[in-house]
Amino acid sequence: MASTPKIIVIGGGLAGLSAVIKIAEMGGQVDLFSIVPVKRSHSVCAQGGINAAKNLKGEGDSTWKHFDDTIYGGDFLANQPPVKAMCEAAPGIIDLLDRMGVPFNRTPEGLLDFRRFGGTLYNRTAFAGATTGQQLLYALDEQVRRYESEGKVKKYEHWEFLSAVLDSNKICRGICAMDLRSMEVRTFPADAIIIATGGIGAIFGKSTNSVVCTGSAQSSLYQQGCFYANGEFIQVHPTSIPGEDKLRLMSESARGEGGRVWVPKTPGDKRDPLSIPQSERWYFLEEWYPKYGNLVPRDVATRAIFKVVYERNLGIDGKPMVYLDLTHIDPKILDRKLEGILEIYEKFVGDDPRKVPMKIFPGMHYTMGGLWVDFNQATNIPGIYAAGECEYQYHGANRLGANSLVSCIFGGFVAGPAAVQYARDQKAAASNGHFDAERKHEEENNAMLMKSDGKENPFRLWRELGELMTANCTVIRYNNKLKETDGKLCEMLERFRHINLSDRSQWANTSVVFARQLYNMLQLARVVAQGAGMRDESRGAHYKPDFPDRDDKNWLKTTKAYFAPDADEPRFEFEAVDISLIPPRARKYDAVK
Amino acid sequence: MTNKSVIIKIKRQDNPTAKSHWEEFELTYKPGMNVISSLMEIAANPVTREGKATTPITYDSNCLEEVCGSCAMLINGRARMACSALIDKLEQPIRLEPFKKFPVVRDLAVDRAVLFENLKAAKAWVPIDGTYDLGPGPRVSPEQQEQAYPLSRCISCCCCMEACPQFNEDTDFVGAATISQVRLFNTHPTGAELKRERLAALMGDGGIQECGYAQNCVEVCPKDIPLTRSISEVGGEVMKQAIGDLFHK
Numbered sequence: 001m002a003s004t005p006k007i008i009v010i011g012g013g014l015a016g017l018s019a020v021i022k023i024a025e026m027g028g029q030v031d032l033f034s035i036v037p038v039k040r041s042h043s044v045c046a047q048g049g050i051n052a053a054k055n056l057k058g059e060g061d062s063t064w065k066h067f068d069d070t071i072y073g074g075d076f077l078a079n080q081p082p083v084k085a086m087c088e089a090a091p092g093i094i095d096l097l098d099r100m101g102v103p104f105n106r107t108p109e110g111l112l113d114f115r116r117f118g119g120t121l122y123n124r125t126a127f128a129g130a131t132t133g134q135q136l137l138y139a140l141d142e143q144v145r146r147y148e149s150e151g152k153v154k155k156y157e158h159w160e161f162l163s164a165v166l167d168s169n170k171i172c173r174g175i176c177a178m179d180l181r182s183m184e185v186r187t188f189p190a191d192a193i194i195i196a197t198g199g200i201g202a203i204f205g206k207s208t209n210s211v212v213c214t215g216s217a218q219s220s221l222y223q224q225g226c227f228y229a230n231g232e233f234i235q236v237h238p239t240s241i242p243g244e245d246k247l248r249l250m251s252e253s254a255r256g257e258g259g260r261v262w263v264p265k266t267p268g269d270k271r272d273p274l275s276i277p278q279s280e281r282w283y284f285l286e287e288w289y290p291k292y293g294n295l296v297p298r299d300v301a302t303r304a305i306f307k308v309v310y311e312r313n314l315g316i317d318g319k320p321m322v323y324l325d326l327t328h329i330d331p332k333i334l335d336r337k338l339e340g341i342l343e344i345y346e347k348f349v350g351d352d353p354r355k356v357p358m359k360i361f362p363g364m365h366y367t368m369g370g371l372w373v374d375f376n377q378a379t380n381i382p383g384i385y386a387a388g389e390c391e392y393q394y395h396g397a398n399r400l401g402a403n404s405l406v407s408c409i410f411g412g413f414v415a416g417p418a419a420v421q422y423a424r425d426q427k428a429a430a431s432n433g434h435f436d437a438e439r440k441h442e443e444e445n446n447a448m449l450m451k452s453d454g455k456e457n458p459f460r461l462w463r464e465l466g467e468l469m470t471a472n473c474t475v476i477r478y479n480n481k482l483k484e485t486d487g488k489l490c491e492m493l494e495r496f497r498h499i500n501l502s503d504r505s506q507w508a509n510t511s512v513v514f515a516r517q518l519y520n521m522l523q524l525a526r527v528v529a530q531g532a533g534m535r536d537e538s539r540g541a542h543y544k545p546d547f548p549d550r551d552d553k554n555w556l557k558t559t560k561a562y563f564a565p566d567a568d569e570p571r572f573e574f575e576a577v578d579i580s581l582i583p584p585r586a587r588k589y590d591a592v593k
Numbered sequence: 594m595t596n597k598s599v600i601i602k603i604k605r606q607d608n609p610t611a612k613s614h615w616e617e618f619e620l621t622y623k624p625g626m627n628v629i630s631s632l633m634e635i636a637a638n639p640v641t642r643e644g645k646a647t648t649p650i651t652y653d654s655n656c657l658e659e660v661c662g663s664c665a666m667l668i669n670g671r672a673r674m675a676c677s678a679l680i681d682k683l684e685q686p687i688r689l690e691p692f693k694k695f696p697v698v699r700d701l702a703v704d705r706a707v708l709f710e711n712l713k714a715a716k717a718w719v720p721i722d723g724t725y726d727l728g729p730g731p732r733v734s735p736e737q738q739e740q741a742y743p744l745s746r747c748i749s750c751c752c753c754m755e756a757c758p759q760f761n762e763d764t765d766f767v768g769a770a771t772i773s774q775v776r777l778f779n780t781h782p783t784g785a786e787l788k789r790e791r792l793a794a795l796m797g798d799g800g801i802q803e804c805g806y807a808q809n810c811v812e813v814c815p816k817d818i819p820l821t822r823s824i825s826e827v828g829g830e831v832m833k834q835a836i837g838d839l840f841h842k
Contacts, residue, residue: 021724036653037709039749040661098730101719101781103742110732129742134660138745142718149713157706181698210655244623245630245676246657336739340746344658347677348627413724459637459649502639503648507608508699510636510651 004029005423007416008175008190010161010217012038014133014405015388016196017140018412019419024147028420031188032144033156033177035212039141042198042210043408046133047341048117048253049125050097050405052090056111061122063087068582070403073119073297074368074396075540075550075587077230077558079578082375082393086410093409094126100139104128105337115256115337117401119297119589125402130251130340136405160513161217164193164224164384165438172383176438178446181508185442187435191423194377194415195221195386196408199367203521203528204474205466207364208240208249218371218390219520222527226379227372227560228570229392231524232531235399235541236474238301239324240363241349247363248348250324251341252401254358255294257333260325261285261301262357263314273316273323273357284308289589296589299398299541302362306475309361316359323357364474366404368395368541369531372560377415378422385419387411392558397540449515454498458515461492461499465518465525473528477544482533489526496522527561527570534572535559552584597622600642600686601631603650605700613697617642617686628668628675628689629654652701659815662748665755666691666701672752672813675701692755705751711771715794719784731782744777744823746816753810753820765799769810772801773823779830792827792834801828 005028009016012034020030032038053066066087071080098104098112104126105113114123128135147153158180165174165187174189197217201209222228239254239261240247255261262281269276285304286293296304305322309315316322326334326342331354334342345353370392377385377393387408394407468488472481496519503511537551538544557574564571599620606613619642620626620634636649654664657676664675667690669683680687695703733741747770754760754768775791778784795801801824810820 025724036655036661036663037706037749039709040655040663042656042661044660044748045656045658092726095726095729096721096724099719099721099727099783101730101778101784103733103738103745106733106735106738108735110734112729128745131660131746134748135742135745139719142712143721145709145713146716146718146720149716210661211657212655243627243630243657244625245627245633248658340660347659348679350679457637459633463637502646505607505648508651508702511649514636 005192005420006031006190007419007423008033008188008193009196010175010193011041011196011198011388011390013041013043013196013198013388014137014140014408015412016194017137017144018409019194019196019387019416020144020153021140021147022413022416023420024152026417026420028423030153031156031190032153033159033161033175035158035160035180037157038144038155039138041137042213043137043405044134045208045210045249046405047130047249047251048256049115049127049132049402050094050136051117051124051400051402052094052126052406053087053122053124054091054094054112054114057114057123059122061124063090065122066090066124069120070394070400071396071582072587073400074398076396076552076556076579076584077233077539077577078394078396080581081578084581086394086407089410089413090406093406097136097139100143102128102135102139115253116295117256118252118295118301119292119400125253125256127253127337130253130338133405161197161220162442162516163220163438164381165434166224166381167434170225170381172381173434176442178442178513180513183446183506183509183512185439185446187439189432189435191426192383192385192419194419195371195384195390196388196412197390199389200521200524201364201367202517203465203525204234204364204469205463206243206245206247206470208237208247214517214521215367215524216517216520219524221371221379221384222561223523223563224381225563226381226384227562228369228524228527229372229561230369230531230559231527231561232535232559233368233397233541234364234474234528235298235366235368236302236362237365238298238305238362239360240365241345241358242361242363243348248344249365250345250358250360252298254324254326254338254341257337258326258329259294260328261294261305261322262325263308263316263322267313268318270317274327282314292589297398297400298365299543300589302475303543305362321359321361324360325357326353327355327357362475364470366399368392368397368399376418377411378418383422383426385415387415397542445516446512449499449501449512450504452497452499452501454500456495456499458499458501458511458518461495462518462521465492465521469525469528473532475543477532477542478546479533479544482529485529486526486533489522489529493522530570531559531561531572550587556584599626599631599680602686602688603700604690605650606691606697608699609696616647622680626680628678628680628687629657629664631680632675650701651699660748662750665750665752667693667755672755674750674815677815692751694755694760695751705749708749708751708754708768708770711767712774715771715775715791716787717771717774717778719778719781720786721783737780741777741780743818744773747773747818748816750815752813752815756809756813758807758809759803759805764803766803767795767799767801769820769824772827773818773820776823776827779827789834792831795827795831796835801831804828
């Protein structure tokens with residue numbers, strides 16, 4: 001191959017940018033593709049912080065404890081060696097970010113400050129106010145801009161990945177992408193590609209995810225032959241702010257800094273929350289989980305809120321909402337440590353959370369599953385790597401708070417060098433006939449959408465998809481409902497053939513773009529629904545009242561979905577989980593572990 | 594409060610060279626609506642107030658939490674983020690227009706690449722040696738952190754540039770956002786390494802001297818960044834350096 005490896009990175013969030021930086025540093029050349037300017041990627045939404053066992057609070061924390069908390073928090077579904085490697089790398093990653101200028105909060109001595117997050121008893125979370133993801137992304141964005149100015153990185157912003165270009169040996173030779181302004185479809189050759197396209201929130205309609213988090217790229221690759229692993233594991237964050245356009249995250253750091261979750265003890269209590277005396281409030285998390293209190297892992301907190309609201313009918317004013325209360329904390333401390341999220345609540349709800357308890361409810365938040373990768377972040381198709389939320393590797397059945405940022409950066413740091421190494425070992429591609437074929441195929445897809453004149457509005461179909469998936473594939477799952485869901489998804493795929501785009505212009509046509517994403521969402525939604533249907537147990541975020549216990553005998557295994565093109569539907573196989581380092585034990589946050 | 598409606602007028606333009614025109618929409622009111630949820634509503638039912646079928650509106654958006662900087666536009670004449678523009682707080686009919694000082698892509702989407710180019714020219718980064726393990730960064734006092742953090746919250750929305758009377762083709766003014774980033778990196782212990790080059794990038798035509806102190810920037814900034822303070826501090830540094838250069842020629 002050529003002396004300079006050419007790598008394409010798709011997605012400019014933390015994972016993508018981390019990979020870019022490593023590749024550029026190793027002397028590779030990068031083409032970086034992103035739907036939005038990379039500085040606007042979804043990583044900016046991460047709020048509370050990033051975990052690393054630096055043990056700067058004299059608590060005796062260690063990377064092994066971080067590793068153990070992560071495996072235990074993920075209910076033993078994650079392969080253990082890569083998680084261990086991530087936790088060991090985390091302190092060095094924090095140092096690097098610190099050197100890049102991330103304005104982390106500081107102790108009086110000028111050292112990094114740490115706070116507590118869910119699923120651990122240690123102060124292990126470094127943070128920059130309550131906009132840590134934004135600050136981390138900016139630091140990496142700045143380093144990438146530096147490489148861009150040196151000519152080592154070429155950005156293709158406002159471009160969307162459509163598919164991989166595979167040769168006749170099913171080896172990836174590049175990508176096919178679309179300019180979202182000119183609508184031009186083009187292919188780009190590369191020695192290897194890295195997918196870093198984030199979560200799949202849009203499949204659930206409203207979620208805490210950004211607009212671009214459709215899972216379209218992952219779905220497209222799954223339809224081209226990549227395995228999609230553990231698709232049924234979807235994290236519903238206990239505290240989000242319900243909205244008309246999205247569910248806005250209210251960071252776990254609000255509880256990390258002392259926020260308390262409660263409801264009035266009397267159903268339908270209409271009093272002003274501040275006038276309700278302590279004795280008439282039920283701090284149910286503290287009562288049920290005395291050791292972890294408000295900082296139980298997200299799946300546990302979410303189910304507790306559901307129980308209080310739907311089984312005990314204690315939602316505020318009879319509605320699906322509970323209080324998250326910060327009013328007992330000094331407003332100066334709140335401003336210093338949580339300003340970003342307090343501002344979000346103030347701006348979008350109109351109340352000041354320093355003075356009034358916030359009203360929150362669980363919302364779809366994180367995709368634990370994703371493209372199957374090996375310990376080098378390589379998918380099963382040679383030349384395709386994946387990093388960040390779009391792959392499945394680090395969080396098992398439930399992600400701990402503040403582990404996402406570290407997994408994104410670590411994943412990118414592994415994927416970048418692995419892709420360069422692969423490129424260096426790779427023989428040159430043969431013909432380019434596959435490029436033309438792939439481009440024509442995608443152009444035909446666009447043309448078909450443009451001339452389709454049925455009655456289905458893609459945006460309305462999407463709303464139906466979101467409501468269906470949120471109702472049946474999130475917190476509580478029943479087999480009959482999951483089966484029904486898959487049936488409806490098939491109907492929707494059929495209805496998709498009768499789509500009608502009200503916009504047929506050839507310039508910045510968002511309808512065509514969205515319709516393409518919608519098709520991929522529908523295909524991937526079936527992986528989520530069917531995977532959930534098959535797994536007859538409860539583990540981490542996956543909870544079936546009819547199978548309330550974890551079943552290691554039958555289900556301590558990774559779900560791997562693959563697309564059967566002739567049948568146009570997912571098929572499944574299962575893989576043993578690597579539990580070589582920590583033997584599985586029961587996961588109980590109400591008792592000492 | 595049933596059947597209350599929301600009237601929105603949108604300035605539309607099919608492509609960068611097309612003529613613009615206005616379309617009016619009437620939506621059913623829902624509590625908690627904002628400009629983005631209204632635009633989503635129009636996409637699901639693209640029909641104007643007069644009942645004419647039209648196309649969904651093209652606009653930039655992503656996080657919808659006012660942290661990605663995508664959805665900036667003119668709302669009732671003011672440069673601001675559409676996601677945090679709550680319908681309850683806007684006078685109707687609500688007028689949506691694309692930024693006027695940036696090339697229109699289509700409808701409400703504009704091309705703001707100029708800011709990212711400016712950040713490149715101003716070397717807005719900390720020049721680290723490499724990403725290998727080199728131990729922790731320099732110690733930073735809480736006071737220093739509290740100064741840097743607000744500056745680092747700039748979301749590159751370009752509202753400050755849109756609102757600035759000096760930001761136009763005649764002056765080629767770089768704008769407040771970039772100047773504030775120069776201040777951020779110049780005050781970082783390692784970032785200061787490139788201080789001279791950053792200040793040099795702000796000298797001459799289109800540089801910091803173009804600022805007319807209208808203070809519109811700080812007025813419209815959705816993140817309350819102390820932009821005028823940044824301009825005066827960096828302005829002083831640029832002046833000092835320029836004078837110093839003069840004597841050392």
